[in-house]
Amino acid sequence: MSDAFDWTYLIETMPALLRGLQMTLLVSVLAIAISLLIGAAGAALRLSGRPLLEWPARAYVSFIRNTPLLVQLFFIYYGLPAIGLRLSAFWSGVLCLAVWGGSYHLESFRAGYLSVSAGTKEAANALALKAWQYALLIALPIALRTALPSMLNTSIAMLKNSAYLQAIGLAEMTFVAIDRISLEFRTIELFAAICVLYLVLVLSLSAAAGRLEQHLQRPFLAR
Amino acid sequence: MNAIIANRDVLLQGLGVTLALTVCVLVVATLLASLLAAGMMARSKSLRLPARILVEAMRDIPLFVTVMMIYFVAPTIGIALDPFGATVAGLGAWGGANGAIIIRAGILAVPKGQIDASAALGLHRLQILRLVVLPQALRPILPPYLGLATQLVQATSIGALIGVRELLKTAQIVIERATIMDGGLSPFTLYGVVLIVYFIICFALSLASSRLETTLGRHERLAVEKRRLPALKLLARS
Numbered sequence A: 001m002s003d004a005f006d007w008t009y010l011i012e013t014m015p016a017l018l019r020g021l022q023m024t025l026l027v028s029v030l031a032i033a034i035s036l037l038i039g040a041a042g043a044a045l046r047l048s049g050r051p052l053l054e055w056p057a058r059a060y061v062s063f064i065r066n067t068p069l070l071v072q073l074f075f076i077y078y079g080l081p082a083i084g085l086r087l088s089a090f091w092s093g094v095l096c097l098a099v100w101g102g103s104y105h106l107e108s109f110r111a112g113y114l115s116v117s118a119g120t121k122e123a124a125n126a127l128a129l130k131a132w133q134y135a136l137l138i139a140l141p142i143a144l145r146t147a148l149p150s151m152l153n154t155s156i157a158m159l160k161n162s163a164y165l166q167a168i169g170l171a172e173m174t175f176v177a178i179d180r181i182s183l184e185f186r187t188i189e190l191f192a193a194i195c196v197l198y199l200v201l202v203l204s205l206s207a208a209a210g211r212l213e214q215h216l217q218r219p220f221l222a223r
Numbered sequence B: 001m002n003a004i005i006a007n008r009d010v011l012l013q014g015l016g017v018t019l020a021l022t023v024c025v026l027v028v029a030t031l032l033a034s035l036l037a038a039g040m041m042a043r044s045k046s047l048r049l050p051a052r053i054l055v056e057a058m059r060d061i062p063l064f065v066t067v068m069m070i071y072f073v074a075p076t077i078g079i080a081l082d083p084f085g086a087t088v089a090g091l092g093a094w095g096g097a098n099g100a101i102i103i104r105a106g107i108l109a110v111p112k113g114q115i116d117a118s119a120a121l122g123l124h125r126l127q128i129l130r131l132v133v134l135p136q137a138l139r140p141i142l143p144p145y146l147g148l149a150t151q152l153v154q155a156t157s158i159g160a161l162i163g164v165r166e167l168l169k170t171a172q173i174v175i176e177r178a179t180i181m182d183g184g185l186s187p188f189t190l191y192g193v194v195l196i197v198y199f200i201i202c203f204a205l206s207l208a209s210s211r212l213e214t215t216l217g218r219h220e221r222l223a224v225e226k227r228r229l230p231a232l233k234l235l236a237r238s
Helices: A007-046 A051-065 A069-083 A089-114 A118-126 A131-168 A173-184 A187-217 B002-006 B008-040 B045-060 B063-076 B083-108 B112-120 B125-162 B167-181 B187-228 B230-237
Strands: none
Touching: A007 A051, A007 A089, A007 A131, A007 A173, A007 A187, A051 A089, A051 B187, A069 A089, A069 A131, A069 B125, A069 B167, A069 B187, A089 A131, A118 A131, A131 A173, A131 A187, A131 B063, A173 A187, A173 B063, A187 B045, A187 B063, B002 B008, B002 B167, B002 B187, B008 B045, B008 B083, B008 B125, B008 B167, B045 B083, B063 B083, B063 B125, B083 B125, B112 B125, B125 B167, B125 B187, B167 B187
16 A cells, blocks of 8 residues: 555546445435425424424424434434334435434424515415415415525535445445445545545535525516 | 343443543534634634635535544544544534634624724724623524534434444444343334433533523613613513
8 A cells, every 4th residue: 555645546446436426315315305295294283383283393303403313323223123114224314314304394494484474474365365375375485485595404414414324334425435445445545535525516516505595585576 | 121221330331421522522622613713704814714614624524424534544644543532533623613603603793893992992902802702702602502512412423433432332232232142132222212311411402502592682682672662671571
């Protein structure tokens, strides 16, 4: 093993790392999609105004946010089979990330919905819109604009957190890198590579999110 | 449940290591956060730029990767770090970057006119910082900083993956041992208990954070109400 930074090695391992990246993206995209559903459903419960429905949503958010993701992951992957629910590493990872992200999306949805002004509601009432029409056609589009920035942040955080899935042996990017290190000891090259890949991914996604926010912030007339 | 009671000493030791990790991480993170915040707000660009880059990189690279990287790379460049040290360094760096953002925002929240006024009164830069800016900046800083602390408590579990015998690792060991020795202990129960223990610690911190937010915010709210509508204050009191 030479001391210098080995570029040829880096180029040789790149395909393997990119396959890992594919897995990272696949897990994250699936988890983000499910977490949005959890968030929306949870927010509906939380905003229902009935304590019996509201309370579980509150407890869910509080519990997920106040426990480590890694322990949640171990609980799902190693703990659930003990009560007969056996999930593969892949689906354990998706479930764990989705449940984690859902607790943040829930609050974003809620905050967005609450930010819709009372006047809008009164106007909808005056136009004789039904409650579901108001919620779906009026409040939701406005709420989504407010909620979008924090929802994008959560989604990017979920992508970063997919690195935790290395711990249960899912072959995502961090797993591939650490696996290679234990075989070939090219620590500096491999960590430099995955750090750059994560940075490029996260920074470009943040930039795209910023553009989207700007676009949505423009008044309707200007479009 | 019996197996948990039988192993309670080991598990409590693990909890002790988790708490020790947390304290070390908080100290390192706070020192680093103050330095980085000072760097980000420095006058010279050659200080600002590296501080910004470091903060941004720490926040964008997954924390898990940072800790692993420090653990694996430090020995190859001649720094001997045991798992405990590597965890403290990794979490400290991450906490420092996030703390720096909080501190910077808190300091920027102090109206600039006050700093100009203090300068006009002939206060030295350090005096302005110590007597005028910091006491007011603490109000917006403390609640989110406690929130960061909860995240750091949770993140100490990463240490388990590089061999720190903290709460999660001891739970793993107890489960493995129980499976070999006597019929086994349900991982469902033990990881469930570990989740609850983390929840109790972090929930208490979160609660303190939101309490602090209301208490520290009260002062400002009252000031605003006094200025605008005296009647509102009466209403709020009743």
